[in-house]
Amino acid sequence: MEKTEKLEEKTLSTKELYHGRIINLRLDDVELPDGNKSKREFVEHPGGAAILAIDGDDMWLVRQFRYPYKEVIEEIPAGKLEKGEEAIVTAKRELQEETGYDCDEIQPFGMIYPTPGYTNEHLYIFLAKGLKKRAMHLDDDEFISAYKRPLKAVLADILAGKIKDGKTCYAVQKYCLTHGILPE
Amino acid sequence: MEKTEKLEEKTLSTKELYHGRIINLRLDDVELPDGNKSKREFVEHPGGAAILAIDGDDMWLVRQFRYPYKEVIEEIPAGKLEKGEEAIVTAKRELQEETGYDCDEIQPFGMIYPTPGYTNEHLYIFLAKGLKKRAMHLDDDEFISAYKRPLKAVLADILAGKIKDGKTCYAVQKYCLTHGILPE
Numbered sequence: 001m002e003k004t005e006k007l008e009e010k011t012l013s014t015k016e017l018y019h020g021r022i023i024n025l026r027l028d029d030v031e032l033p034d035g036n037k038s039k040r041e042f043v044e045h046p047g048g049a050a051i052l053a054i055d056g057d058d059m060w061l062v063r064q065f066r067y068p069y070k071e072v073i074e075e076i077p078a079g080k081l082e083k084g085e086e087a088i089v090t091a092k093r094e095l096q097e098e099t100g101y102d103c104d105e106i107q108p109f110g111m112i113y114p115t116p117g118y119t120n121e122h123l124y125i126f127l128a129k130g131l132k133k134r135a136m137h138l139d140d141d142e143f144i145s146a147y148k149r150p151l152k153a154v155l156a157d158i159l160a161g162k163i164k165d166g167k168t169c170y171a172v173q174k175y176c177l178t179h180g181i182l183p184e
Numbered sequence: 185m186e187k188t189e190k191l192e193e194k195t196l197s198t199k200e201l202y203h204g205r206i207i208n209l210r211l212d213d214v215e216l217p218d219g220n221k222s223k224r225e226f227v228e229h230p231g232g233a234a235i236l237a238i239d240g241d242d243m244w245l246v247r248q249f250r251y252p253y254k255e256v257i258e259e260i261p262a263g264k265l266e267k268g269e270e271a272i273v274t275a276k277r278e279l280q281e282e283t284g285y286d287c288d289e290i291q292p293f294g295m296i297y298p299t300p301g302y303t304n305e306h307l308y309i310f311l312a313k314g315l316k317k318r319a320m321h322l323d324d325d326e327f328i329s330a331y332k333r334p335l336k337a338v339l340a341d342i343l344a345g346k347i348k349d350g351k352t353c354y355a356v357q358k359y360c361l362t363h364g365i366l367p368e
Contacts, residue, residue: 007327017202022301030251042251066300116253123350141222143216145191155361166307169354169358170354182361
């Protein structure tokens, strides 16, 4: 397959159509690699942090109602970055807020672009171990059920399509691949 | 961890703030599980389809400029569902448009919610084998470089954080886990 040399698009003008509580919407005029013009609509997002909290053979999950899908889904604890906040700080805060547990060890475990066609979200994943009980502090508009499940059962649910959250699939699959854990 | 019984939110009113070429933006008034009111802003998306095209020990990738990140990234071929289109039709079309190859075998290989906090996108993944050369037909505003790479090299790049696209990480990691392929 012959490769196209030039792929970059040039911004000609940018406009904020909506400034929201969490996301903004922008519509830009761009110049395509061939010199033609087009428009690009995309979401500006402050960035997210999620945490894979391992506790022996178990890991922490939360169940919450995700309004865009009108559905309660299972995910690893996560939240959006506050202004100027480092992702690792967000991850530790969300772990404690959503599960009531703190951790002794935390390390970066990857970063993904969740759906690069229309959002600029950077989604940072962290791996936490050495969990210690603290207290839960959910946001006023946050209703979450948190619990531990065996990692291998979560992997089985991911491979069976029962767990659909992208960051949860990414983090658990990566952990299993890098720790020699194959499905039974 | 005690579980919250009630997690669902009720829609009180819904408003379309923006109707775009690919995405729409909605702002809804909701009633929270405790009876309080809040607002939910989210993106309406027609759904996407991506295809993991396996060719012996290789797989197909495309490089394209993703405007929200102002960056050329590596991904599996993908595109958005046209109105009323089945995801498998989208996947086959995008494979041929972006790589110039058709496939003998195609099967569903999972569906993810890429970032459930603010989009309702359903992202369907398909697994293709038995690839046959056809012709490329990119959209007018689509500039893509397509090529094959060894699957194991792609997995290594995913685990090293060099490949950041969420659907690509999900599909390749799932394929490796379900085919007993661990990183070297």
